[in-house]
Each structure stands twice: as C-alpha cells, then as structure tokens.
Amino acid sequence: MEFSKLWLDYRKLADNRSRVIISCDKTLKDSAAFEELKIAMASMVPDAIVLWKSEVFDDDSCLIVLTIRPELSEEEYDIAASANITEICAGSETGLLYGVFAFLRKIALAGRFISFTAHKKPSQPIRMLNHWDEADGDIERGYSGKSFFFVNEELEVNERTVMYARLMASIGINGVVINNVNVRRKAKLLLSIEFAESLTNLGELFARYGIKLFICPDFAAPKTICGLDTADPLDENVIEWWNTTCALIFSKIKNLGGFLVKADSEGEPGPMAYGRTHADGANMLARAVKPYGGIVIWRCFVYNCTQDWRDKKTDRACASYDNFIGLDGQFDDNVYLQAKNGPVDFQIREPVHPLFGAMKNTNLIIEFQLAQEYTGQQKHVCWLIPMFKEIMEHHTRHDLPDDRVSRIVCGVAAVANTGDSYCWTGSELAAANLYGYGRLLFDEDVSCTELAEEWTRLMFGDDEKVTSAVKEILLDSKQAYEDYTVPLGIGWMCHPNDHYGPSPWGYEFDRWGTYNRADRDAVGVDRSASGSGYSEQYAPALADVYGDITKCPDELLLFFHRVPYTHRLHSGKTVIQHIYDTHFEGYAKAEHFAELWHGLEGKIDDRTFKNGCERFAEQLRCAKEWRDIINCFFHRLSGIDDENGREIY
Amino acid sequence: MEFSKLWLDYRKLADNRSRVIISCDKTLKDSAAFEELKIAMASMVPDAIVLWKSEVFDDDSCLIVLTIRPELSEEEYDIAASANITEICAGSETGLLYGVFAFLRKIALAGRFISFTAHKKPSQPIRMLNHWDEADGDIERGYSGKSFFFVNEELEVNERTVMYARLMASIGINGVVINNVNVRRKAKLLLSIEFAESLTNLGELFARYGIKLFICPDFAAPKTICGLDTADPLDENVIEWWNTTCALIFSKIKNLGGFLVKADSEGEPGPMAYGRTHADGANMLARAVKPYGGIVIWRCFVYNCTQDWRDKKTDRACASYDNFIGLDGQFDDNVYLQAKNGPVDFQIREPVHPLFGAMKNTNLIIEFQLAQEYTGQQKHVCWLIPMFKEIMEHHTRHDLPDDRVSRIVCGVAAVANTGDSYCWTGSELAAANLYGYGRLLFDEDVSCTELAEEWTRLMFGDDEKVTSAVKEILLDSKQAYEDYTVPLGIGWMCHPNDHYGPSPWGYEFDRWGTYNRADRDAVGVDRSASGSGYSEQYAPALADVYGDITKCPDELLLFFHRVPYTHRLHSGKTVIQHIYDTHFEGYAKAEHFAELWHGLEGKIDDRTFKNGCERFAEQLRCAKEWRDIINCFFHRLSGIDDENGREIY
Structure with missing residues (x-):
C-alpha cells in the first residue's frame, strides 16, 4: 500500500x-x-x-x-x-x-x-465528498485506480484510510459518502449486519477527524434486505423497517451523518414506482434518521433517460427543475436536495442550475464533480476551481437579500476524484482540484491564484520555476480544455459511455437527451421561451438575458440558442470562426502546458515528473483529436473555411 | 443441454x-x-x-x-x-x-x-466452417450464446457435438476450425499436452462424419509454449519446434487437417516482426504439416488498423491486395491464402476481393461470414445466400478459361454463426444461412429459391402458408437489410465495437480506415485511378467499369466514387433520393416480414414462433433507427428534402 x-x-x-x-x-x-x-x-x-x-x-x-x-x-x-x-x-x-x-x-x-x-470559520457548513466506490472495488467514473475503501468486498480501515482522513481534515471536508449513488451488488448490504463492524471502525476514525460518515442506501432495501414485497415509503412495514434499521446503525456507528439517495433516476429505485413523490420518499427516510441528528440528502438528478432523439419538444435541461420545483416547502427540515451545478451533467460549460434561488423553502446542496468524467479523466490537466468559484459567486437574480449561489445553498458536495493510485488522484495535478475544492468551501475569499500557489508550493516546494509553471498550467487549464473540446456551451460531443475523446454525433441519435442539432446551416438548441422554454426557469432578470440571443453570453450561446454558423458573437467573431479559433488556441495552450512541464525535469521528484509527462503526452494526442475532429465536423457541415487558412482535415 | x-x-x-x-x-x-x-x-x-x-x-x-x-x-x-x-x-x-x-x-x-x-460430387473441394470460439467459452462476434466446443476451458465431445457433426455432414461441410483466429488466453495451449486427449476424441468424431479438424495455432507458440525467445519462421529452433510438435499432434489426432492462421493482423503475431514475409511464415508451417497431408490456411486480412483518419491517401481497401500480390507463386503447394469475399470486412455490400483471379499461382480460399456481425446479428433476418451465390458467380474478367470466382478458388470458408443456443444460431431463420451455405458449396447449381424452399420445408413441414411466408422473408431479407442500412456500397455506418445499429460517423474519425467522407456537398470515397487507385487492382475490363463513374454499378457507386447528393444514378434517381427511398422501402419490407411471421402463429412450433416474434420486434425497432438516423444524417448534411414529403426527423 x-x-x-x-x-x-x-x-x-x-x-x-x-x-x-x-x-x-x-x-x-x-x-x-x-x-x-x-x-x-x-x-x-x-x-x-x-x-x-x-x-x-x-x-x-x-x-x-x-x-x-x-x-x-x-x-x-x-x-x-x-x-x-x-x-x-x-x-x-x-x-x-x-x-x-x-x-x-x-x-x-x-x-x-x-x-x-x-x-x-467555514464559509459553507456542509462540505462533502461523494465517493462513487463500489463494494467490489471498482469506482464508477473513477480515473485513479480502485477503491481504497472497499477491498475484496470488505470495507477497510487502515493506514491509507487514516492518511485520507488527515488529508480531508486538512482541507476542511466534514462529510464523506463512501459508496456510489448507484447502489449495486454487495453495496445493497451496507445497512445489514455484514458491514456493521467495519462501518463502526470507519465512523470512529472519521469522528476523530471531524468527518461525518454517510452511506448511499438502497432505497429498495426493505425488499432486498428485509424481504418485504414493497419499498413504498408510505407503507407501515417499510417505515417500521427503516426506523428499526436506523435505530440500530446510528447506535453503533459513531458520527454517522445520514444518507445520500439517488432515487427514480437512471433506473435506480425510488418512491415514484409506488405513486409517491420525491418528498414522500425523502421525508420517510428523514424521519427515520431524525432522532439521531441524521440528515437525508436527496439528489435532483432526475430526467427521462430513454428519450426518443426524434422528440424535439422534450428538453433534458428542463427536467430537474420540473421534477422538483412543485415540491418546494414539502420536505422535512433535515432533508437536503442536492442539485448538480448545472441542469444537465457536469459538462465543462453549463448555466447554473435553475433550482438555486427558485426553491426558496427547501435546503439545497450544490454538487460539483472532481472526478474528471467529462473534463479529461485526469489525463488532461483541468483545474476546475475557477469554475467552481464562478458558480458559487453567480448571481441568480432572484429576489433575495444575497442572491449568490454561495448564500442560497446550505452546503456543497463533490464527486471525489480519488482512488488507490499512488498520488490518490491518478495525476498529481488532479490533486489540486481536491485541495482547492476543500479550501474554497472553508474560505470563499481565497483567490484562485492564491490557491494555485499555495497548493503548488505545499506539493513541490519553493522552486520559483516550478511554482510559476505549475500555477500557470493550473490557472489556464480549464479554459484550454473548454476551448479545444466544446466551446459556446454546446457540450456532449464526447464518446458515448466512456465520455472521453471527441465524437461529435456520438450522442446525437441516442436516448440521453443530449443533442447539438447541428446541420449544414445552424447549430445549438433553442431553449428560449420560443424553444423548449428552459430559459424561463430562471429569475426574470436572468431569463431575459439567457432567452435573448442578443444578450446571452457568448460562452452559453449554443446552450440557449440555435444560430447559423455566420452568427456574429459579442466578441465580433462568427460562430464558425470562434469554433476554429478556440480549437487551434486550446490545443496550442495544451502544447504550452506540456512544454512548461517538461522544463521541470530534475526540479520535482522523478515519479511525479514522469507521471505528468505520460499524461501530457496523452492530453496532447487527445486534444489534437478534439481540435481536428470538431473543426472537421463543423467544416464538413458549414462548408466555411478558416479565415486564417489553417489546416482543417 | x-x-x-x-x-x-x-x-x-x-x-x-x-x-x-x-x-x-x-x-x-x-x-x-x-x-x-x-x-x-x-x-x-x-x-x-x-x-x-x-x-x-x-x-x-x-x-x-x-x-x-x-x-x-x-x-x-x-x-x-x-x-x-x-x-x-x-x-x-x-x-x-x-x-x-x-x-x-x-x-x-x-x-x-x-x-x-x-x-x-461437390462443386467445391474444401468446404469449411471457421468457429471464432474462445477457450473460455465466449465466441467473438457470436450471437447464438456460448461455445459448445469449449465449456469451462475444456474441449467437449458430447451429444451436442455429435449432433453438430451430423448437421455439418448433412450439408457437406468437410473442414471445421474449432477456435478463433485471434488466439487468446488458454487457446494458446491448443498445441500443448493440455488439449491432446480432447482433440483426439473430437478428431475421431469428426473423422466419422468426413470432417477434417483444424486449429488456429498461436504463431508465437515457440515463445509462449516452448519458451524460446523468438518465433522467427527462419530460426532453426523455431522450425525444429514446429516440426516436432506437428509430428506429435498429427500422430495423435485422427483427421487433423492443419492450421488456419491470422498473422500480422490487428495485433496478432506473425513473421513481419522478424523481417520475414507472409510466405516465409506460411511455408515454414506448411513444411511442418506436409508429411502428414496437412495444409496451412493463411488469412489475407492484413491492413493498418492504426490509420490516422486525417490521412486521405491510405485506403484500407487496397491493403489486402497490396500485402499479398507480390508474393504470388512464393507459397508452397499446401498453403492456401484465405481472402474475405470483399476487400474490407464483411459489409452488406462490397465489391469482390481483387485477389481472386489476380493471384494466379497461389491456392485461394474465399471467406464468407455466416455470423451476422454487420448484418443484423441474428436479430435481423438477413439470408446471405443470394449474396454468396452472386459472389461465387462473379466474373473477375481476368484472362482465364473460366473467370468466375467459383472456378478460381480452391475452397470456401465461412465464419460460423453457431453457439449453444437451443436452435444453434440464435434465431431459427439464421440457420437457413448455415444450411444454404453448405448446400451451395456442394451443389452450385441449386437456386436460391430451391434452397429457401427445401430448408423451410425440412424445418417447418409442408404447410403452404408457412413455406410461402418463410421463403418470401428469406429471399427478400438481404436486400431489405441493405436498403435500410447502407445502400450504394458506402458501409461502416454502424456503431463502433459492437457493429450493431446506426452511427453514421461512429467510425469516421477513428483509426480503422473506414470512412464515408460525407460532407454538405458530397459523399463516398474516390477509389478510382485518380483517387486511391483501388479500382486498378481489378482486371482491366473490370477496372474500367469500377473506375468510371458513368459505368460503375449503382449499388457500388459510393464505394468507388465520391459524388454530390444530386448525382443521378443509372436508375434515374438522385443519390439523396435513392437514400431516402431505400430507407423507407427497406423498413417497410422489414414490417412486412414481421407481419408474415405473425401470420404463422399455430402453424409452427410455439418456441420458434415466439423467438421469431421477439427478434422481429427488435429488427423493427432497430430498422426504424437505421431508417430515421441515416435519412436524418444525410438530410442535415445535404439540406435536400424528400421528393415525396415523408417525415425526416
């Protein structure tokens, strides 16, 4: 180990x-x-x-x-x-x-x-990590090796777990969900006697480091564990089972914080199967954990994942808001709704989730993703902290004393990017995401430049060349990734399933509700009032900006509007020229990062240096694919050449 | 069982x-x-x-x-x-x-x-099946369950194997390769003591039914089994090892026919790693098996599978010919080169492989594929026999006494479509491919209509409604599949990896050399003399037809030429209208097949009927995706509406 x-x-x-x-x-x-x-x-x-x-x-x-x-x-x-x-x-x-x-x-x-x-004192009271670890040791969307929590289907408490707790406490993390929101196979038994002892041990360790332990339970546990024929949250036997089970586990597991639940989403069980609402489901669990100070975190990531691509009326972006807005005020006070930072799914650029500020009588948690599922899978350097900070400081324009996301939410969660790799996060540079995330939640006033500098120096010491190079890489990396992948907010041009590398129409004719609708004339999705109406989910002042093609920020234009390739951006460039330019520039930035890194040989430890070299080589290979494939795709469709005559294949 | x-x-x-x-x-x-x-x-x-x-x-x-x-x-x-x-x-x-x-x-x-x-007497002397069964029981590109040869990593000889031998003998199959050409994991030990007894037993069973037993050996076996540090076919120790091994296995295994080898292809080992030619590799093995009457079948499926999609000069279609034509006359007389029916890879429409007729001093075997890898995976009905017959009767136009493929080849092989499913081939209707294949090789004069009728009546008895319906389905099915998938010879618009369902650009920006090059103006690949030059691999009379846009048959137009969507076919239709028409018509045919099948309830056994119903339901679902996605794809690119105003999404 x-x-x-x-x-x-x-x-x-x-x-x-x-x-x-x-x-x-x-x-x-x-x-x-x-x-x-x-x-x-x-x-x-x-x-x-x-x-x-x-x-x-x-x-x-x-x-x-x-x-x-x-x-x-x-x-x-x-x-x-x-x-x-x-x-x-x-x-x-x-x-x-x-x-x-x-x-x-x-x-x-x-x-x-x-x-x-x-x-x-911490800026955010709830500062969580969500691990998507499976009981069999796999990690869903994990890019850093296997789980160090679950080894051979057992929950481990060992030297590595202690180091983990120290690392988390050092950045102020105070809640950790140890298993995947998709509760599969042996993880369904987490509430059973099977894991009682190891959970008790882990809870004790976490308590020492100020970390509450959370579990994703199987919502269907009354059926799968207890053998009841229903998991209906209003069924008396079901309620009784949850009450008894919670009494037992909370009595044993010190610092148990409660549950995180993904219900009625992408095939997971939930209350809807019994004609009940999300509030019925969440409140039932909340009442079971309440006597012990527990909370229930209920995910808002609910949408139709079997959409017909031919159906142009349904808009996945609308789904989360539509599913939950009507339930505002119906949740118990120890229920927290956890909404992703954007309405769709952790793309490099999305508008802020419309539930923030709209759901005034509900506890909300915002969910980020440190695991770089859509952002380069820890092979590409992509420091997400500037994006997180921007989102936290975003003004929702709702009529509130302080309308910023950071003041609306009761807490923050992030999908973890850790695993059993030597450096915890596959790439050393990806550890900067983990570090920055915790630090930012504890102290929202710290700047990204400060965070980049302090992390770099804590990791690599005080060599000025190292600090300057790594800082530059970190601070520019997110924009570079956005540039060479999918600028203007279009998203989802990645390979299906593994979500790595470009496949501009890989999702276009599929069931996931993630379309770019590109054709020879235009690209983008009309989500204005005259389109899917998604823009209307925002506060009027913001709806007016997003819904109006003349006011919508360039970086979100194709998320909210369908425009011809010759449409002129606020920047003065046409859409097509912007696409070409950003792709060439984004790749050039990636090349520059790799050069900076190669200049650090001998100045940082060899193992880290080599790991970085391998990853930058892959980033360059892949970024080149992104650049050339996306440019080629839009060139084939639009027929418009690059103004600067660069090669488009 | x-x-x-x-x-x-x-x-x-x-x-x-x-x-x-x-x-x-x-x-x-x-x-x-x-x-x-x-x-x-x-x-x-x-x-x-x-x-x-x-x-x-x-x-x-x-x-x-x-x-x-x-x-x-x-x-x-x-x-x-x-x-x-x-x-x-x-x-x-x-x-x-x-x-x-x-x-x-x-x-x-x-x-x-x-x-x-x-x-x-049989029309073809060598009539083979190639099973792509793995020692662990999986079947590569298998759509009929698991292997019945390999169960729990053991080679089985049992009731089912006896039935298999009877079925094969009944259609005249006289050679069977029992393991996958990609030799993986335990299959690498097929030449070792590990399998000696079970191979001996299977050889005995096969001998009783006139079937020669063939094995795909690991070309690197001198390294993997024997521990030598090379598999160089000119190395003395390597030659010695093969000689000794062959002496041993041929003495034990009755009716052992020899080897089928996939070398230097898609990552498989081969002679090229040692600077040797395919002839060096094949002849070395041929000499080792010669004393025992054995033969070596050497596949011609050799191409660069790491092509850069940006590279428009390299043409995978050219690869097989280019790799082998220079070796004509250099192979020993017990070596047979096995070339696929077309130059690329078992698409529903390809021109006939250019090596047939061109390689005048080499024994050639033609390889078909019964496993419906690209042709609906036994969920879609697609009776391939009319296509096989057309290919066998194809005039190569080479200067030969009889220039037909059937007279040029020394034998025929086909990738098997069997597995341990109840009806052997997943779908009962897919068994018609197996039957028709064997019968056609034995008796080339039998017509497809006769074959369809005799198979239907042998399978389902003499009910006229059944015979008429099943015959109609079989005889029209291949054209329907071609229509609703990829007409005009373009190919490869399927999902990568699993090769099922439409993904028009799934392969477009990848390393496999399989591109349609569609853009807003045109589609197809120029393989004429002024393009990749592939058409020049044919005999002059045929090169003249294929290479000339005015003479090229419609059904191969986009294979050989790049044309605007408005190009008019010999049929009088434009390319784009042809695409729309065939997709609507192909789907309508599939609907008609399903209706015909549903009319057979009570007239064929219930198990077969239900299996068919499930598969037709899936065929319809998938054919609709093909119809709508391919039409949508070309509509988005071309911007040209359907003349008949049908809905394109």
Whole structure:
C-alpha cells in the first residue's frame, strides 16, 4: 500500500529549535490536532524534542498552546502566532484540528515560524465528498485506480484510510459518502449486519477527524434486505423497517451523518414506482434518521433517460427543475436536495442550475464533480476551481437579500476524484482540484491564484520555476480544455459511455437527451421561451438575458440558442470562426502546458515528473483529436473555411 | 443441454412399411451412413423394423443398398431410387454419408419413398466452417450464446457435438476450425499436452462424419509454449519446434487437417516482426504439416488498423491486395491464402476481393461470414445466400478459361454463426444461412429459391402458408437489410465495437480506415485511378467499369466514387433520393416480414414462433433507427428534402 502524502508532506523549516512544547489540557493530548502537530514538527523541526507542557522555555523553544473556547463555534478557530509562541483556540477539537492545519500550512509556506493572526470559520457548513466506490472495488467514473475503501468486498480501515482522513481534515471536508449513488451488488448490504463492524471502525476514525460518515442506501432495501414485497415509503412495514434499521446503525456507528439517495433516476429505485413523490420518499427516510441528528440528502438528478432523439419538444435541461420545483416547502427540515451545478451533467460549460434561488423553502446542496468524467479523466490537466468559484459567486437574480449561489445553498458536495493510485488522484495535478475544492468551501475569499500557489508550493516546494509553471498550467487549464473540446456551451460531443475523446454525433441519435442539432446551416438548441422554454426557469432578470440571443453570453450561446454558423458573437467573431479559433488556441495552450512541464525535469521528484509527462503526452494526442475532429465536423457541415487558412482535415 | 435438430428433425412419411432392409458390406455396418439411415427410418417409418441384409423382401419392404465404388471419387455419390429399392453408391464412407443425406432429404421433401436418380460430387473441394470460439467459452462476434466446443476451458465431445457433426455432414461441410483466429488466453495451449486427449476424441468424431479438424495455432507458440525467445519462421529452433510438435499432434489426432492462421493482423503475431514475409511464415508451417497431408490456411486480412483518419491517401481497401500480390507463386503447394469475399470486412455490400483471379499461382480460399456481425446479428433476418451465390458467380474478367470466382478458388470458408443456443444460431431463420451455405458449396447449381424452399420445408413441414411466408422473408431479407442500412456500397455506418445499429460517423474519425467522407456537398470515397487507385487492382475490363463513374454499378457507386447528393444514378434517381427511398422501402419490407411471421402463429412450433416474434420486434425497432438516423444524417448534411414529403426527423 504505497501512497503519497500529497500536500501533507511536511518539509524541514529554515529555522531550527531544540524544543517544541505543545501546551494543552490533558484531554486534548489524544486529539488528532495534537497528533498532527507532533507528526508535523518531527519533519519540520527534526532536531527538536516535542514535549507536552514543559517547564523549560527559552529562545530555542517554540511553544504552541491549544485551547478550546466555548464562545467560538464548533468549526471556528482563532490563531495568534509569533516566531516563538503560537496560540490556537477553537470551539471544539475539530476546530482545533482545522486551526492546527491552518497554522502548519502557514509556516510551511513561510518556511519558518512566523508572526500572523487568523480567525476563520467555514464559509459553507456542509462540505462533502461523494465517493462513487463500489463494494467490489471498482469506482464508477473513477480515473485513479480502485477503491481504497472497499477491498475484496470488505470495507477497510487502515493506514491509507487514516492518511485520507488527515488529508480531508486538512482541507476542511466534514462529510464523506463512501459508496456510489448507484447502489449495486454487495453495496445493497451496507445497512445489514455484514458491514456493521467495519462501518463502526470507519465512523470512529472519521469522528476523530471531524468527518461525518454517510452511506448511499438502497432505497429498495426493505425488499432486498428485509424481504418485504414493497419499498413504498408510505407503507407501515417499510417505515417500521427503516426506523428499526436506523435505530440500530446510528447506535453503533459513531458520527454517522445520514444518507445520500439517488432515487427514480437512471433506473435506480425510488418512491415514484409506488405513486409517491420525491418528498414522500425523502421525508420517510428523514424521519427515520431524525432522532439521531441524521440528515437525508436527496439528489435532483432526475430526467427521462430513454428519450426518443426524434422528440424535439422534450428538453433534458428542463427536467430537474420540473421534477422538483412543485415540491418546494414539502420536505422535512433535515432533508437536503442536492442539485448538480448545472441542469444537465457536469459538462465543462453549463448555466447554473435553475433550482438555486427558485426553491426558496427547501435546503439545497450544490454538487460539483472532481472526478474528471467529462473534463479529461485526469489525463488532461483541468483545474476546475475557477469554475467552481464562478458558480458559487453567480448571481441568480432572484429576489433575495444575497442572491449568490454561495448564500442560497446550505452546503456543497463533490464527486471525489480519488482512488488507490499512488498520488490518490491518478495525476498529481488532479490533486489540486481536491485541495482547492476543500479550501474554497472553508474560505470563499481565497483567490484562485492564491490557491494555485499555495497548493503548488505545499506539493513541490519553493522552486520559483516550478511554482510559476505549475500555477500557470493550473490557472489556464480549464479554459484550454473548454476551448479545444466544446466551446459556446454546446457540450456532449464526447464518446458515448466512456465520455472521453471527441465524437461529435456520438450522442446525437441516442436516448440521453443530449443533442447539438447541428446541420449544414445552424447549430445549438433553442431553449428560449420560443424553444423548449428552459430559459424561463430562471429569475426574470436572468431569463431575459439567457432567452435573448442578443444578450446571452457568448460562452452559453449554443446552450440557449440555435444560430447559423455566420452568427456574429459579442466578441465580433462568427460562430464558425470562434469554433476554429478556440480549437487551434486550446490545443496550442495544451502544447504550452506540456512544454512548461517538461522544463521541470530534475526540479520535482522523478515519479511525479514522469507521471505528468505520460499524461501530457496523452492530453496532447487527445486534444489534437478534439481540435481536428470538431473543426472537421463543423467544416464538413458549414462548408466555411478558416479565415486564417489553417489546416482543417 | 437442450438443442434442436434443425433440418434433421425427420418426420413420418406418408407411406408406411413394415421392414426397411439396409444392405451393405459388413464393414459399413458401423458407418455414420448406416447409423443415419437407422435414425431417420425410426422417425420416417416408425412402424418398420430396420434390418441388415434380410432375406425377406416383399411389397411392404424397402430395400436400401449401400455400396462403395472405387471408380467414384471420395466425396462423390450416385443414387438410383425407386419406391421400394434404393441404391446409394459412393467413393468412400464419407461419400456414402453424403448420398444418404441426399436420399433422406429427397424423401423427406417428397413425404414418401420416390423414384429419382442423383449423381453428385461437390462443386467445391474444401468446404469449411471457421468457429471464432474462445477457450473460455465466449465466441467473438457470436450471437447464438456460448461455445459448445469449449465449456469451462475444456474441449467437449458430447451429444451436442455429435449432433453438430451430423448437421455439418448433412450439408457437406468437410473442414471445421474449432477456435478463433485471434488466439487468446488458454487457446494458446491448443498445441500443448493440455488439449491432446480432447482433440483426439473430437478428431475421431469428426473423422466419422468426413470432417477434417483444424486449429488456429498461436504463431508465437515457440515463445509462449516452448519458451524460446523468438518465433522467427527462419530460426532453426523455431522450425525444429514446429516440426516436432506437428509430428506429435498429427500422430495423435485422427483427421487433423492443419492450421488456419491470422498473422500480422490487428495485433496478432506473425513473421513481419522478424523481417520475414507472409510466405516465409506460411511455408515454414506448411513444411511442418506436409508429411502428414496437412495444409496451412493463411488469412489475407492484413491492413493498418492504426490509420490516422486525417490521412486521405491510405485506403484500407487496397491493403489486402497490396500485402499479398507480390508474393504470388512464393507459397508452397499446401498453403492456401484465405481472402474475405470483399476487400474490407464483411459489409452488406462490397465489391469482390481483387485477389481472386489476380493471384494466379497461389491456392485461394474465399471467406464468407455466416455470423451476422454487420448484418443484423441474428436479430435481423438477413439470408446471405443470394449474396454468396452472386459472389461465387462473379466474373473477375481476368484472362482465364473460366473467370468466375467459383472456378478460381480452391475452397470456401465461412465464419460460423453457431453457439449453444437451443436452435444453434440464435434465431431459427439464421440457420437457413448455415444450411444454404453448405448446400451451395456442394451443389452450385441449386437456386436460391430451391434452397429457401427445401430448408423451410425440412424445418417447418409442408404447410403452404408457412413455406410461402418463410421463403418470401428469406429471399427478400438481404436486400431489405441493405436498403435500410447502407445502400450504394458506402458501409461502416454502424456503431463502433459492437457493429450493431446506426452511427453514421461512429467510425469516421477513428483509426480503422473506414470512412464515408460525407460532407454538405458530397459523399463516398474516390477509389478510382485518380483517387486511391483501388479500382486498378481489378482486371482491366473490370477496372474500367469500377473506375468510371458513368459505368460503375449503382449499388457500388459510393464505394468507388465520391459524388454530390444530386448525382443521378443509372436508375434515374438522385443519390439523396435513392437514400431516402431505400430507407423507407427497406423498413417497410422489414414490417412486412414481421407481419408474415405473425401470420404463422399455430402453424409452427410455439418456441420458434415466439423467438421469431421477439427478434422481429427488435429488427423493427432497430430498422426504424437505421431508417430515421441515416435519412436524418444525410438530410442535415445535404439540406435536400424528400421528393415525396415523408417525415425526416
């Protein structure tokens, strides 16, 4: 079991000490915060003795005081540091742990003990990771190896899980769903006695690191586990079974947070089969977990996945809103609806999901995807944090005191990009997504440039060339990917099934509701009021922008409108010329990234360097396919040549 | 192990007898011919006692005399039958078996003992089936269940294998390759001790039915089995290993015919890796099997399967000819080159392979495909026999005494369509392909109408409605499939990988060399002298036809030429209108087939009827997709409406 420490690979500081004294209440001596300090100090000041509450204190000592202060909220911390004395106060052990990680990050970046103050509480109260791990060890849409949670159909708690918990706590993740929302095969038994012991062990580990443990249960469990002939959420026996089961598992599993449920979606079971609503289903579960402080997170990813491509009236983009808007106010207060960031499915560019701000009387969680399903599968570098930040700061234009997504949601979740690969995320650079995600949720004010810089330096040290190159790669990577894949918001031009590489009409004549409708004259989907009406799901001020071809932002034009190739964008370019230009430019950017990376040989560890080289080679190969195939596709249709005479095959 | 008897399900005759006397030399009493007669008589005249050489003979008796006559060639038979006395003479036990099957077929169709004479020898000396069965039981491109040869990684000889041998002998198959040309996993050990006993048993069974047993060996076996560091066909140790191995296996396995080899093709090992030619590789093996009368069949399916789609100069159609034509005359006399019927890969319409007639000093075998890989996968009814017959009768226009393919080749092979499904071929109607194939090779003069009728009546009895409906379905099915899939010879508009259902650009930007090059103005590939030059691979008289847009037959136009959608065909229609018309008509034909089939309820056995209904339902669903997607595709590109105003989505 070989794995890297990622950004927790503490390096030696420039200033040395002979003693590090950690002063805290005896009860904190066993805390994760205390332990993390000891681990860090052993690497950062390797010559120092680390002591608890020593009497000796001189210039060669460093004193770190850990204090619980009840006036601070649970996850809040307050740090006052000088070169020799640091006080970290927090509202709980978890808050202390967050404070310790913040302190360690600060001195790691400074390279020495420094003076600073920091007082933070998380921007988002719920900060989750959703793992799509299967009990058999596969990971759905996983690009980083196999599951490290499930090995040989058993749930593991081991060195790697401990490292995982430390990494997650270091970026402030406080909730983890350990299994796939599609509950298959042995995962259907997660609520049964089969997994009781291992879940208990994992819950204990997670508790130590301030992480609530969540499970995706099989909604049909009353049938599959208990043998009832129904899973109807209003059936008395079903309710009774869930109540009893929850009483049992919550009594055993410390820090169990509750359930995440994908119901009536892409073939998963749900309440609709019994003529019940999503609210009926979610509330039934919510009542079963409520006595134990549990919550139920219910996904809004519900649409018709057997659409006839001939049917031009049905618009998948409308489905999630249409399915849930009528239920606003009907969910119990411990139910959270989890909507993806956009209305369709994690494309590189979508408008923000219209439920945010529209569903005023419902707890909402926004779901992002760190796993690069549609964004290069960790072979392409695609740092998604700028996109996440943009979405969180998006103004929904609903009539609210603060209409931004970040103020509307009660929490944030992301599909994890981890696996049992050495560097956890297949590519080291993909770990920047994981890091940035957690950090951003905890501290929304931190800029992407700051995040890119701090991650790069924590990962690779202080070489300026490395920092500058990696920062540039990260910061430009998402736009490059959007450029050479599918600009102007059209989406879904990837290969079906594996969602990798270009296939412009791979989804065009299929059942998934994901069409570009390109023909020799025009491209895009009319989702304005005169089209599918999707734009009307937004607040009037935004509906007016999206629905109007003259006001719609260029980057979403083909998502909302069908236009001729000669349509002129706000940028002044025609649609077809924009397509050609972005594809050539996007590929050129990818080439530049690879060059930057190759320049780092000898400056970063060899294993990481080589892994990156292999991945950049694949990114270039694939980006070239994207460039040439998408350009060729639109050239064959439009018959319009590139103004700059570049080769289109 | 449940399986049907297909066309060997002998029914009771209209005239009864009390005795059937089989008169033959004592040595023939254990022959398959004698046994088959006994099996058949027990069903056809169930009240009769079957005797050997009885003295009693009266009006109520039927005498069948079996005689070996040395003046007849081995597989030749001569029958003189009257209502009461039948003499079947042949050159060998195998010939007798063929005579017996011919006699039984005749009386089964007549429904009684009748007077007739028949004197036949097979039209083709080599009549083979190539099974693409894997040692683990899968069948590559199999649509009829799992392998019945390989079960749990063992080679089986059982009741089903015996029935298989009887079925094959009844249609005159005299060579069977039992494993896939792509030699994977445990099949690599077929030459080792691992399979020695079971191959010996199977060889014995096959010998009884006149079938030579063939194996696809791993060309790299000297490395994989023996542990040498090379498989170079000119290396002394390699030659020695093959010689020793062949001595061993030919001494053990009765009726071993030799090897079928796919070398240097789609990643399979071969001589090219060692800088040797196909002739070097084939001759080395041929010399190893020669002492035992063995032959080596070497496939010509060699092309670059990693082509860049941007490369418009390379033409896969040219590859097979280009790879082999220079080697004409260099192969030993027990080497047979096996070329597919067309230059690319079993599309519903291709020109005949240009090697036939061009390679004058080489033994050639033509390879067909019964497994409906590109032709509906046994879910669509597609009776391929009219196409096979057309190809066999095709005039190559080479300067030869008889320039037809049937006179040029030394034998015929076909990829089998069997598996462990109840009816052997997934769909009962697909068994007509297997039957027709064997019968056509044995007797090239039989017409498709006759074949359709005799198979239908042997399978389903004499109900006129059944015969008329099934005959009509079979005879029209291939044209219907061509119509609603890809008319005018364009091909490859299917889904990649599984080759089922429409995906007009699924292969367009991929590495397989299979492009339609459609754009808003034109479609098709210029393979004339001014294009890829492929047409020049034919004899001048034919090159002149194919290479000239005004002479090229309509059905191959888009294979050989790139034309605008408005190009007018010999038929008088434009290309685009032809596409629309054939797609609407093809689908209408499929609808008609389904109606005909539904009219047979109660007239054929229920199991067959239901299986057919399910498959016709799927054919209709899929044919509708073909119709609408291909029409939509070309409409989007061309912008030209259907003259008849039918709906194009």
